[in-house]
Amino acid sequence: MPIQRLRISGYRSVRQLSLELGPVNVIVGANGSGKTNLYRALYLLVAASEGRLARTLAEEGGTPSVLWAGSRGAKQPVRLTVQVEMGELAYELSCGIVPNLPRSTDPFKLDPEVKSEHLWAWSGGRKVVLMERKDRTAFMRDADGKRVTFPTQLWNSESVLDQLGEPHRFPRLSEVQRTFSAWRFYHHFRTDPDAAMRHPRVGVRTPVLAHDGADLAAALLTILQIGDTRGLEQGIDDAFPGARLEVRSSEGRFSLFLHMPGLSRPMAASELSDGTLRYLCLLAALLSPRPPPFLALNEPETSLHPDLLEPLGRLVLRAARDSQVWVTTHAEPLARTVAQASRCSPVYLVKRDGATQVEGALDGDSSDFVEEEEEEEEDRGG
Secondary structure (H helix, E strand, C coil), X not given: CCCCEEEEEEECCEEEEEEECCCEEEEECCCCCCHHHHHHHHHHHHHHHCCCHHHHHHHCCCHHHHECCCCXXXXXXXXXXXXXXXXXXXXXXXXXXXXXXXXXXXXXXXXEEEEEEEEEEEECCEEEEEEEEECCEEEEECCCCCEEECCCCCCCCCCCCCCCCCCCCCHHHHHHHHHHHHCEEECCCCCCCCCHHHCCEECCCCCCCCCCCCCHHHHHHHHHHHCCHHHHHHHHHHHCCCCEEEEEEECCEEEEEEECCCCCCCEEHHHCCHHHHHHHHHHHHHCCCCCCCEEEEEXXXXXXXXXXXXXXXXXXXXXXXXXXXXXXXXXXXXXHHXXXXXXXXXXXXXXXXXXXXECCCCCCCCCHHHHHHHHCCEECCC
16 A cells, blocks of 8 residues: 555644655755654654554654644644555544653653544545544444444553454454554664674575664575565676675575675675665665565665765665655755656755745645544544
8 A cells, every 4th residue: 555645743843744655755855854754754653553652752752852842823732643645545643742740650751642543444535434543442443344442442652553453353454554564664774893784693584674784694695595686786786886796604694795896805794884785785675575565765875975876766766666665865866866767756845934844835735734634524423
């Protein structure tokens, strides 16, 4: 289920934003424009579906730190909301802060308070409520279309998606949960001298690269054995003409080597530059033998030589054959390569009065975010 529209409000620098998505999405902006905030907002849906919403927000400083800090209406609730439309389905998660309690009795004051969750489907021109959660109670439609009470009592920081214990009873909700869990996000690959990818490492067949690239050697060997070998070899030759990748296995430990023209011996992973290792990680992520429905890269150009941006752009386009791709970047050559070949227009972000907005959009362009829910006909009967 590809994402057709993303709506975010109340999250960090995003006061209110609505964005239409296509097969390839390139988000461009200067440092501080809010590119990463859009990336993180999407990741919150994955965290919610896997039971890591509170921990993920805590790692960002806690719920009070991630809420929009600018001006708001006197009666406007202090909430962050993320909504995605996927075909005939739309899911929305809305969180706020834990109600004011004496600090001595509230050790988990940084946890989010899930205020509401919704899952809708459009049928015959009207919006049918498949799941509706307010505070700790949820109602949803089962496989027979009957509106029932969710059988599990929810904690304030839990998503209904994470507590879905009977997926066969609620197939549409289960479909959304599986979709979110299959999304992949890559932001930081650890390449310091002690990084796991620089040293021999016990490995198994790895169709999906770890988020930090720790299992890089095993992931690349998996592609060579059962994946897009030609794409991998071409991606290496595009970036390092004449180079050849080698992965050695000894007693279950995998080691990575790169044969470079003019050198009498291969370069071990411990000798490769940070940029070369990051590029190899991006190769493994973009050429995964198990492509995800949605693949997000946040500033993949970090540490890469400018000459690697065009090869990277071609890899992104190759990945877009099987996945919806999202790239946030401030590298114009990368954005240009992807945009021209995919015929998509990059989305440029700017800051206005502290708020992240799409360049060229009028201040009121996203103002229908809240009102749209109220105006559309909703079916809660049954």
